[in-house]
Amino acid sequence: MWLPVQDSIHIWLRFLPEFILYFIFSLVILNKIFLQKPLKKTPIDLLVIAFVGLSVIAMLWNKSFTIISVINLRVLLRYLTIYYLVVNIPISRKQTSTLLTIIMVIGLLQGILALGQFISNDFNQIFVLKSINSEIMGVTKTFAVAKVGAVSGTFPNVFEMTYFLLIALIIILTYGFLKTNRYIPDPKYLFALIIIIWGIFATFKRAALLGIPFLLIAVLYFGEKRKQIKLVIMASTALFILFMTSFFLSVWSFDFTQDYEILNSHRQSFSLKTYFSQPFTAGYWDHLLYNQRIRFISDVSGAMIREANFIGYGPDEQKAQKLLVSLDPIKFEKFGRDFKGFEDVYWVVMFIYYGAFGLAIFLFALYRLYITSRWLSKNSLYEEYHILGTVFSTLIILVLIFSFIDQILEFRVFGFYFWLLAGLVVNAYYVQRQQLQSQRNLVP
Numbered sequence: 001m002w003l004p005v006q007d008s009i010h011i012w013l014r015f016l017p018e019f020i021l022y023f024i025f026s027l028v029i030l031n032k033i034f035l036q037k038p039l040k041k042t043p044i045d046l047l048v049i050a051f052v053g054l055s056v057i058a059m060l061w062n063k064s065f066t067i068i069s070v071i072n073l074r075v076l077l078r079y080l081t082i083y084y085l086v087v088n089i090p091i092s093r094k095q096t097s098t099l100l101t102i103i104m105v106i107g108l109l110q111g112i113l114a115l116g117q118f119i120s121n122d123f124n125q126i127f128v129l130k131s132i133n134s135e136i137m138g139v140t141k142t143f144a145v146a147k148v149g150a151v152s153g154t155f156p157n158v159f160e161m162t163y164f165l166l167i168a169l170i171i172i173l174t175y176g177f178l179k180t181n182r183y184i185p186d187p188k189y190l191f192a193l194i195i196i197i198w199g200i201f202a203t204f205k206r207a208a209l210l211g212i213p214f215l216l217i218a219v220l221y222f223g224e225k226r227k228q229i230k231l232v233i234m235a236s237t238a239l240f241i242l243f244m245t246s247f248f249l250s251v252w253s254f255d256f257t258q259d260y261e262i263l264n265s266h267r268q269s270f271s272l273k274t275y276f277s278q279p280f281t282a283g284y285w286d287h288l289l290y291n292q293r294i295r296f297i298s299d300v301s302g303a304m305i306r307e308a309n310f311i312g313y314g315p316d317e318q319k320a321q322k323l324l325v326s327l328d329p330i331k332f333e334k335f336g337r338d339f340k341g342f343e344d345v346y347w348v349v350m351f352i353y354y355g356a357f358g359l360a361i362f363l364f365a366l367y368r369l370y371i372t373s374r375w376l377s378k379n380s381l382y383e384e385y386h387i388l389g390t391v392f393s394t395l396i397i398l399v400l401i402f403s404f405i406d407q408i409l410e411f412r413v414f415g416f417y418f419w420l421l422a423g424l425v426v427n428a429y430y431v432q433r434q435q436l437q438s439q440r441n442l443v444p
Helices: 008-011 018-033 046-059 065-075 080-087 095-121 121-127 159-177 187-202 205-222 228-251 260-268 272-280 282-291 293-308 317-329 333-337 346-379 383-402 410-443
Strands: 131-137 139-143
Touching: 008 260, 018 080, 046 065, 046 205, 065 317, 080 410, 095 159, 095 383, 095 410, 159 187, 159 205, 159 383, 159 410, 187 205, 187 228, 187 410, 205 228, 293 346, 317 346, 346 383, 346 410, 383 410
Parallel strands: none
Antiparallel strands: 131 139
């Protein structure tokens, strides 16, 4: 979050919530010990232990047990603390609903702020964190900022802003469509949706915009509103055709052979034409296919499979890149120099870091959480838990898809809310199971 302090101070303040969580969780553990009560078991406990254990083995095997490896592993799992904290404290249905409402309100405020930032660049610059280097535990970390012209609300970059707004969007979609029998949400939810979508648009993350109809379909599917899915698909298709027709008529004279770097420079003076035209240019697809994600997925995945590396190289990025280059020095020479998008295709990077076994364990942990949330959305006796289960089931879909374009689970804000909602789901699951069991016991 943005704070009115110097950037160097802001960097260190980013770690304050983690320390507070560690402190609170320590108090919960001490209270459990004093009361002689164990921590509640959750669906992913053994999988977390197995994943960490396998990661340590990969580090030792590849001689990459370094501070960087430990930090990178911590970045991925740092908010498991809030997951176990939420699971082990009593949370009522009202409190669950309040937390979801708070996320919606924060998202709405961020969307409104994005409007002001987009209109006034001077106003936007107040919130922009300068790109600086910070040395932490002997490791230099660069904190990147937003793309020129994009807005990031009070977050440090557009990635944090975008994925937080997608979480808020999922919650608003769930409330808007599950709390009404009509095909259109109530006006207050429609207004909130417009603001949130605007905020996503202003971050210049086109993939997030394109993903919105799929998230809506997921919400309707998990929320048992499947009759509306056909209407959503038809409406989305019609709007897409209408938009593309009017768009191409408006950019008929646009040069679609422009270089990717030239188009990127246009962000300094925002243009709707450039914003929507870039994905249709030859330069963009040449950049995407040859230098970025698609080539990375095909080449690296194939090399790792042929190598039959089941435990990975460990989460030290530089060490992993060197070992990867050794597999094919000519093809992967780019990684040995400077490949800024190395972690963008996160599922492939997890394959590199943690191997086939580690990736399988992590995906199975997500699957266990998904099964828990689906049970909650299907069997809950209460609307609050039904909504919560639908929200988190959709969030799992978001993680599975968007981890092909960003290291989404490593983003501080998204990771916090993801594990917070995961903890709420497991907490609600145990409450609901206990109540259903009590009702069965009362039946003569």
